Amino acid sequence: xxxxxxxxxxxxxxxxxxxxxxxxxxxxxxxxxxxxxxxxxxxxxxxxxxxxxxxxxxxxxxxxxxxxxxxxxxxxxxxxxxxxxxxxxxxxxxxxxxxxxxxxxxxxxxxxxxxxxxxxxxxxxxxxxxxxxxxxxxxxxxxxxxxxxxxxxxxxxxxxxxxxxxxxxxxxxxxxxxxxxxxxxxxxxxxxxxxxxxxxxxxxxxxxxxxxxxxxxxxxxxxxxxxxxxxxx
Numbered sequence: 001x002x003x004x005x006x007x008x009x010x011x012x013x014x015x016x017x018x019x020x021x022x023x024x025x026x027x028x029x030x031x032x033x034x035x036x037x038x039x040x041x042x043x044x045x046x047x048x049x050x051x052x053x054x055x056x057x058x059x060x061x062x063x064x065x066x067x068x069x070x071x072x073x074x075x076x077x078x079x080x081x082x083x084x085x086x087x088x089x090x091x092x093x094x095x096x097x098x099x100x101x102x103x104x105x106x107x108x109x110x111x112x113x114x115x116x117x118x119x120x121x122x123x124x125x126x127x128x129x130x131x132x133x134x135x136x137x138x139x140x141x142x143x144x145x146x147x148x149x150x151x152x153x154x155x156x157x158x159x160x161x162x163x164x165x166x167x168x169x170x171x172x173x174x175x176x177x178x179x180x181x182x183x184x185x186x187x188x189x190x191x192x193x194x195x196x197x198x199x200x201x202x203x204x205x206x207x208x209x210x211x212x213x214x215x216x217x218x219x220x221x222x223x224x225x226x227x228x229x230x231x232x233x
Contacts, residue, residue: 002136012062048233070232071140074126075109078155081224082106084183085162104155122149150225157213163220172197175216183223 011017020034027033038044048069058065072080078099082088089106096113097105100120114123116131125145129135150156167178176196180188188196196219204215213221223229 002134013064067233072230072232073138074123074128075112077126077230078109080229081156081159084224084229085159086166086182087159087162100155102154104158121145125149147225150221156221156224157217160213160217160221160224163224164214164216167216172200176200176219179216179220179223183220184226184228 020037023037024030024034027037043064044067046064046067048067050066054065061068079088087106088108091107094107094111096111097107099105099109099112100122114131119128119131122145125143126149127139127141129138163179163182166182167175170178173193176193177187179196180186180192199222200215200219203218208214
């Protein structure tokens with residue numbers, strides 16, 4: 001991606017690139033204005049659903065007929081978990097923080113302290129770009145450590161408890177609906193609602209040991225571990 005010479009693939013939209021470059025100069029070389037122009041465009045705001053005939057006509061989506069489905073990187077995943085839990089600290093500016101030190105800070109991941117010589121293992125497991133190398137594009141891997149971070153990690157457990165607490169005091173049906181809203185941004189289908197109540201009822205039969213998650217906290221954690229939460233459509 002960083003090779004703009006003759007060895008790279010030719011651009012699929014050269015006229016569009018020229019137009020964007022011209023606007024970039026006219027906007028005073030403002031990267032923020034360029035980002036805003038891109039993200040407010042109709043192309044950028046498309047869903048990833050393939051319309052009939054689109055896959056056959058453009059299997060690699062070179063013509064941008066839809067959004068490419070993508071998995072959240074670690075920073076986006078962590079911030080999304082905090083947002084679902086209602087704990088995300090949106091304060092601007094300030095010093096960097098150690099994301100993995102208990103009690104875990106809730107500042108946005110952009111403020112993470114990164115030690116070039118001692119990169120945390122969690123960041124490596126989630127394909128974080130090496131800060132001491134030229135990394136034009138992150139790799140995307142699927143390894144057990146990623147699932148274990150959400151399944152057994154203390155950070156995920158703390159935030160699952162926070163998600164469950166947001167709906168405390170409501171009836172079961174309302175708690176299921178609110179948890180879906182907080183985590184996935186939608187209401188559950190009738191089948192999902194039935195399965196969720198059955199899951200909570202079954203998990204609630206056993207009294208959790210000290211330090212273990214309760215039924216509603218386990219339910220919140222299950223939604224946080226879902227593909228629907230981790231992927232952007």
